[in-house]
Each structure stands twice: as C-alpha cells, then as structure tokens.
Amino acid sequence: xxxxxxxxxxxxxxxxxxxxxxxxxxxxxxxxxxxxxxxxxxxxxxxxxxxxxxxxxxxxxxxxxxxxxxxxxxxxxxxxxxxxxxxxxxxxxxxxxxxxxxxxxxxxxxxxxxxxxxxxxxxxxxxxxxxxxxxxxxxxxxxxxxxxxxxxxxxxxxxxxxxxxxxxxxxxxxxxxxxxxxxxxxxx
Numbered sequence: 001x002x003x004x005x006x007x008x009x010x011x012x013x014x015x016x017x018x019x020x021x022x023x024x025x026x027x028x029x030x031x032x033x034x035x036x037x038x039x040x041x042x043x044x045x046x047x048x049x050x051x052x053x054x055x056x057x058x059x060x061x062x063x064x065x066x067x068x069x070x071x072x073x074x075x076x077x078x079x080x081x082x083x084x085x086x087x088x089x090x091x092x093x094x095x096x097x098x099x100x101x102x103x104x105x106x107x108x109x110x111x112x113x114x115x116x117x118x119x120x121x122x123x124x125x126x127x128x129x130x131x132x133x134x135x136x137x138x139x140x141x142x143x144x145x146x147x148x149x150x151x152x153x154x155x156x157x158x159x160x161x162x163x164x165x166x167x168x169x170x171x172x173x174x175x176x177x178x179x180x181x182x183x184x185x186x187x188x
Contacts, residue, residue, distance in 0.1 A: 017156060027151060046139035058143060062136040113131050
C-alpha cells in the first residue's frame with residue numbers, strides 16, 4: 001500500500017498508527033540529524049534537540065541523585081547507591097513499554113517532594129535526593145513519550161519516512177481491534 005492510500009485510510013479512522021517507544025527513542029538518539037533531514041527534506045533540529053536534551057538530562061539527574069545520596073548517607077551510600085541503581089534499571093526497562101502514562105511518574109514525584117518537604121527539611125541532601133531521583137524517572141518516560149509522538153507524526157506526515165518504516169509499523173484496526181504489521185495491510 002502506498003503512502004497516499006495509507007494517509008487517506010488513517011484520516012478516515014480505519015486504523016491507528018503505533019510505534020515502538022524503544023525504536024523511536026533509539027532513532028532520535030542514534031541517527032544523524034543531518035542525514036535524516038537530508039533524506040526527509042524537512043528540518044528536525046527542534047525535535048532532535050528536545051529529545052536529546054530530555055535523554056541526557058535524565059542521566060544527569062540520576063548522577064546528581066547519586067551524588068546527593070552519597071553526601072546524605074555517607075558510608076551507607078555504598079549499599080544505597082547500588083540498590084537505587086537496581087530500582088532504576090527496573091524502571092528503565094519498563095519505561096519503553098507501550099501505553100504507559102506519565103501520571104504515575106508525576107504522582108511519584110509529587111509524593112516524594114511532599115514527603116521531602118514534610119519530613120526531610122533538616123536533611124538537605126536527603127531532601128534533594130528525594131526530589132531528583134524520581135525526577136530522573138519522569139525525564140526518562142518523557143523522553144520515550146516525546147520520541148514516540150514525534151516519530152508517529154513523521155510517519156503520518158512524511159511519505160519518505162512512511163516508506164522507510166512501513167514494514168515495521170504497528171497498525172491497530174479500529175473496527176476489529178486487531179493489531180498487525182504495516183506490511184500485512186492490504187490495499188482496498
């Protein structure tokens with residue numbers, strides 16, 4: 001099926017376009033912006049900059065939270081930092097799953113910030129850690145969500161991008177609810 005038919009059928013609401021969050025993030029982090037802009041014929045500096053900034057800020061927040069934990073817990077940080085990293089790895093692996101909302105991450109951040117304000121005001125480094133650590137999770141999820149949204153927009157709005165990824169697209173038929181690969185979509 002060609003791009004024009006794909007776009008018409010999409011605009012008629014026949015199916016939804018799905019993109020793997022992990023693939024979308026990897027596309028924007030690992031591919032050369034200049035090469036993609038040249039191939040697609042559109043400027044993508046803003047999109048690339050936002051996604052890369054979110055991605056690197058999440059690593060910076062994680063590093064800063066480890067520093068704060070080290071200053072707060074001192075020798076106990078030898079135990080706490082690896083435990084925090086294990087929790088982080090679990091959250092990192094879950095961040096790229098489809099259909100996740102940012103609401104739980106926002107709520108977790110708000111609860112941690114409120115708890116830090118109420119119970120940890122005398123312990124500056126613990127307080128900062130309690131805010132920055134969950135903030136790194138939020139930044140990570142935001143990276144995946146932004147990359148997925150931008151990738152979907154590129155696929156729907158650019159024929160060259162559609163042709164590049166049509167074999168790996170995930171399409172959900174709105175009338176039957178069945179999800180299938182883009183190469184399984186038949187022309188009418």
